[in-house]
Amino acid sequence: MNRWYLTIAPLALVLLQVACTQAPPPAPPDTRAADEKAIRDTEAQWVKDYQAKDVEKGVAHYADDASLLMPGMPIMTGKDTIKGAFKAFLADPAFALDFSAAKVEVSKGGDIGYTQGAYTMTMTDPKTKKPVTEKGKYVTVYKKQADGSWKAIEDMNNADAPAAPAK
Amino acid sequence: MNGWCLTIAPMALVLSQVACTQAPPPAPPDTRAADEKTIRDMEAQWLANYRAKDADKLVSSYYADDASVLEPGIPMQTGRDAILKLYKEELADPMLAADESIARIEVSRSGDLAYLQGISTETHTDPKTKKPMIEKGKCCRV
Numbered sequence A: 001m002n003r004w005y006l007t008i009a010p011l012a013l014v015l016l017q018v019a020c021t022q023a024p025p026p027a028p029p030d031t032r033a034a035d036e037k038a039i040r041d042t043e044a045q046w047v048k049d050y051q052a053k054d055v056e057k058g059v060a061h062y063a064d065d066a067s068l069l070m071p072g073m074p075i076m077t078g079k080d081t082i083k084g085a086f087k088a089f090l091a092d093p094a095f096a097l098d099f100s101a102a103k104v105e106v107s108k109g110g111d112i113g114y115t116q117g118a119y120t121m122t123m124t125d126p127k128t129k130k131p132v133t134e135k136g137k138y139v140t141v142y143k144k145q146a147d148g149s150w151k152a153i154e155d156m157n158n159a160d161a162p163a164a165p166a167k
Numbered sequence B: 001m002n003g004w005c006l007t008i009a010p011m012a013l014v015l016s017q018v019a020c021t022q023a024p025p026p027a028p029p030d031t032r033a034a035d036e037k038t039i040r041d042m043e044a045q046w047l048a049n050y051r052a053k054d055a056d057k058l059v060s061s062y063y064a065d066d067a068s069v070l071e072p073g074i075p076m077q078t079g080r081d082a083i084l085k086l087y088k089e090e091l092a093d094p095m096l097a098a099d100e101s102i103a104r105i106e107v108s109r110s111g112d113l114a115y116l117q118g119i120s121t122e123t124h125t126d127p128k129t130k131k132p133m134i135e136k137g138k139c140c141r142v
Helices: A002-021 A032-051 A055-059 A079-091 B002-021 B032-051 B055-062 B080-091
Strands: A062-069 A096-106 A112-124 A131-144 A150-159 B097-107 B114-125 B132-141
Touching: A032 A055, A032 A096, A032 A112, A032 A131, A032 A150, A055 A079, A062 A079, A062 B132, A112 B114, A150 B114, A150 B132, B032 B055, B032 B097, B032 B114, B055 B080
Parallel strands: A062 A150
Antiparallel strands: A096 A112, A112 A131, A131 A150, B097 B114, B114 B132
16 A cells, blocks of 8 residues: 555656646737738728718727827827817818828737838818828827727828929 | 555646646736836937937937838938938037927837837027027827
């Protein structure tokens, strides 16, 4: 009986150690590729919303406390303030906007991401009343929301050169 | 003999389960407060180097190799060499003065990505009048 005990007790200890070492905690899932795709899809939809001149849908891509940083005007913070600015832009009959990201990066934790890209915007020149086109670049920082969607928290853009007459 | 075996074997299984469940993996440390402080210190150093007109130190200590600077009126400048050229020209202005404060800063949970929103005041030489020109602006850095 004692010999059996002496055989089984160390075996139990070894089993215990093996059980623990063979089941390491699973690594947190790397969601960066999926998050990057979700942000690219968000921007593609955003472009469509502006092209459709849908202010509500366009502004819905901003987080409640988002900031819009455009040249020549103070920082606009909060959805209502941003909405006011876009209402004015989209009311311009010459308004057209296109943008696409050249770079998208998301944190390993999947809570913050950003895009960097180029835009082309056409609008009516307030002085000449003729349409002009501006080419520029942007950086948009996104935060993942409680419902899993990505919303812009910082949106900054500026022109590469003065706007030129639209073609 | 068989009785001992039948007693110890289930006990070993129970023990192994208890031992494993009683030692959950430690949560990854939350370094956001420390990361935020590091970034604030880096921003203070950026401003100090800018004021000291030290373009080499400014670029080497702050920008990643593939960083981009998006300044208004010129195309995006990507890479340390392009950024260094930009700042060398900018810092050569004898009237240059700058101040900056951070309005918002946030670090990702995983500590690998962060952004900030800044407010700046810069004095430059007006290229037309050759007199000092004060410009208030804002920035977003990732």
